[in-house]
Amino acid sequence: MELCGWGRYPRIDAQVSYPRSAAQCARSMGGAGSVVARGLGRSYGDSSLGPRVLDLRGLDHFLGFDQATGVLTCAGGVSLGDILRVFVPRGWFLPVTPGTRFVTVGGAIASDVHGKNHHVDGSFTDHVSGIELLLGNGERVAVSPTEAPELFHATCGGMGLTGVILSASLRLKPIRSGGIVETTIRAPDLDAVLAAFDDNAGASYSVAWIDCLARGRHLGRSLLMLGEHAADGPLAAPSATPWPVPFDLPAGLLNRATASAFNALFYGKALRERRTRRIPFARFFCPLDALADWNRLYGRPGFVQYQFVLPAAAGVAGLREVLGRIAASGRGSFLAVLKVFGPANAHHLSFPLAGYTLALDFKVEPEVLRLLDQLDRIVADHGGRLYLTKDARMSEATFKAGYPRWQEFESVRARYHAIGRFASTQSRRLGLQ
């Protein structure tokens, strides 16, 4: 059947199996050749694509919960949304929440996803105490920071290329309310928003929307959103089902919609310099989840998301160069998401490193692909890299320059029977075995 990632580019023809247990996973991997794991398909490009795909959404059982410590053990196909629905009413929250709750625990580990709290709490796998991994030879092994640590470091952020994540244990964090106290700050330019991030380094959550079309002295004008868990109030989980987008819509619509939303806030009376209000957590963390299939808003050709990180040292100069390039092209989405990362962890292919990360969408077209190649060079020159789970097009050279530990990653894969057993369309493009 035809499969694609969230960006709907590229599309490939795949043979898909739907295991519902570890034993069925092992059986689906049987025979020669390689497979790729897939969760909820929220990676944008070709990370979860390949000729043979294991759709792991059927591995969706909770396996254990320790009321005293908040450690949850669950199968790899459990979604973060399911965890929130069950545990928020009991006063527990995810340690790290990405911009959508429709991702699986396996996918969150394989991409080592980050949230709006990276600067204080690190990424998802920093809160994972153990993983049960199905290796290419059919063996099931427990890996953790202390058991087979090199395999743990390769698996976290390893894009499914070391084995199938059957289950994992993660530490939930206690909350007293399902509400978030959100403060929005208006920043007229890039220096102002970076300074505002600095001033608020102690905030639990922070992220900025940045207007990519602003140029000259307005370059980098942004809205910075800060969040804190409310101290009291109902422990309510999201119940509303998302609104469907049943048809592909003309490209460009999304840009007009986001532009008017941004401008309304930026210039609106409600927001002078700063506004504080209380909102449900889902609206703070996953605003786009209110609309199912919003990727169809980009139309049939699909889109790519470009997310890079620049080390803090490259700082403002690097960001200004990239933003200037994008604004001049007039091609990107109206909004980009800007975030300050804390220090990197010890995983081989984990994306975050101390510095600035920016993500924005581009409709797929030849001029855009050329523009992105140019941006790759700017990012590389500043010692940055691209996020694998968003990527559909980077070159092998760009990957290897951005992820200098790739050889270490490959040697762990070789030792643990992964080579020739786990591969994606992306891993082949990037020159991994």
Added chain:
Amino acid sequence: MKKILIIGATSEIAEATARLWAAQGHRLALRGRDGERLRAIAVDLGIRGAGAVDTAPLDVNDFDAHADAIDAACRALDGIDIALIAHGTLGDQKACERDFRRALRELDTNAISVISLLTHLGNRFEAQRHGTIAVIGSVAGDRGRQSNYVYGAAKGAVAIFLQGLRNRLHAAGVQVLTIKPGFVDTRLTRSFAKGPLWVGPGRIAADIVSAIDGKADVVYTPFWWRYAMLAIRAIPERLFKTLRL
């Protein structure tokens, strides 16, 4: 807190329904032919909040085991408020046309086993004078079509049996619910091409729970199938027989 028996509890629709009941703290007894999977589901439902979860294997085509299985479930739950029958197979229509033994097996699984279970459950509920018997049928039971009329005949037979049982148990104050899902994306329909009319099992589960709470007799799920089937049943047979459906 309610005491709920689910037969065919490894079904994706049944499991999604059990999750909603678990979140409400109810006690569950799960029956199905895959004991290992039932145990995994039980652990999961326990974490989701179920009061208690009992499991035991049951192959519904072992008709002789039905009476004891229901007795044992009632003992485990200490009574029974809701029974949901969910099992089913979507047999190969073409194979059934070639080989009656295949057709008989489909009819056994989808109709005769259900009728046997309903016989035991009906008597028990009539005596206890309260509770709900709910059975998952299908919109396919509303009209015969060349592509799946063996399955459709089984679901249709169950629907008519349920009408009679509902009529009989009304005096005892027992709810008898016929659930008619449309296109649901589960294992059963894995190989079908999916369009906009398809929904996930969670949607069906929510409708099942609210139809039981609302004391409904028949529920089409999602709701639009009630109108779609009204239209389909209204087509004259003279025309219907010429369609490729």
